[in-house]
Amino acid sequence: MEVDSGTVLQAVRQQLEADRLLGIRSVPVSLPEPVPSRAGKRDVRIVDPEVVAQKAEQLRALDENDVRNCTKCDLCKTRTKTVFGVGDPCARLVFVGEAPGHDEDKQGVAFVGRAGQLLTRMIVAMGLTREEVFICNVLKCRPPDNRDPMADEILACGPYLERQLQIIEPEVLVALGAPAAKTLLNTAASIGKLRGRFHEYYPSGLAGAAVPTMPTYHPAYLLRNPGEKGKVWKDLQMVMDLLGLQPPDRKRS
Numbered sequence: 001m002e003v004d005s006g007t008v009l010q011a012v013r014q015q016l017e018a019d020r021l022l023g024i025r026s027v028p029v030s031l032p033e034p035v036p037s038r039a040g041k042r043d044v045r046i047v048d049p050e051v052v053a054q055k056a057e058q059l060r061a062l063d064e065n066d067v068r069n070c071t072k073c074d075l076c077k078t079r080t081k082t083v084f085g086v087g088d089p090c091a092r093l094v095f096v097g098e099a100p101g102h103d104e105d106k107q108g109v110a111f112v113g114r115a116g117q118l119l120t121r122m123i124v125a126m127g128l129t130r131e132e133v134f135i136c137n138v139l140k141c142r143p144p145d146n147r148d149p150m151a152d153e154i155l156a157c158g159p160y161l162e163r164q165l166q167i168i169e170p171e172v173l174v175a176l177g178a179p180a181a182k183t184l185l186n187t188a189a190s191i192g193k194l195r196g197r198f199h200e201y202y203p204s205g206l207a208g209a210a211v212p213t214m215p216t217y218h219p220a221y222l223l224r225n226p227g228e229k230g231k232v233w234k235d236l237q238m239v240m241d242l243l244g245l246q247p248p249d250r251k252r253s
């Protein structure tokens with residue numbers, strides 16, 4: 001079979017770009033780090049400081065009055081700290097992970113361990129910062145030994161995630177890994193089948209339009225399977241297109 005050298009070159013370039021932007025290198029190349037910049041962003045959301053303060057207060061109340069003292073499932077017995085989520089109360093983009101791990105359980109902050117550091121790099125590669133998005137999980141307490149969330153735990157904890165999303169009103173969601181995708185999209189399909197296109201998250205209750213949701217591989221899975229990072233970068237590029245964002249090194253002005 002004849003292989004077009006242009007196609008090979010393009011594939012190699014795409015691989016290198018994903019390697020560099022997502023911070024895992026499959027080939028020994030040294031390329032400059034992306035420089036985050038606000039230039040070229042289309043800020044379509046009108047952010048009224050009063051609205052930001054109101055949403056911040058609603059999130060704080062949900063955390064302090066409900067989540068921190070929650071005993072709705074058995075994970076309350078083994079957790080060190082609850083992990084509410086972190087970021088902009090008016091974020092256009094919300095990342096939803098699975099559940100706190102060891103480091104998150106100790107610190108009470110979402111995505112701060114190894115997988116979290118990779119997620120942070122992914123966010124920076126998109127031209128954003130952790131402070132400009134919101135990052136949370138389906139479960140607010142760590143399952144012992146990081147086992148998969150159980151159906152009754154997701155059922156008990158789900159309303160907190162729903163409430164967070166009602167308050168934040170994001171334009172786009174990224175579901176990191178199968179438990180997040182299955183919970184948000186109410187499906188049993190595998191993440192490999194779901195990723196690569198937008199699905200719709202329907203906020204509970206009658207109010208609220210469907211929110212476009214991109215399922216993709218969890219950063220912890222990417223740490224074990226770095227060959228899949230190109231797919232994640234493709235998914236994130238679709239999210240950036242929807243939000244009118246360009247990667248930092250491609251910005252034109």
Ligand code: URA
Nearest residue numbers: 097098099100110111
């Ligand atoms: N994995 C997750 O799903 N969430 C975290 O906060 C950390 C690791």
Ligand code: SF4
Nearest residue numbers: 070072073140141157
């Ligand atoms: Fe409550 Fe959720 Fe923690 Fe279970 S995982 S105790 S439902 S906050």
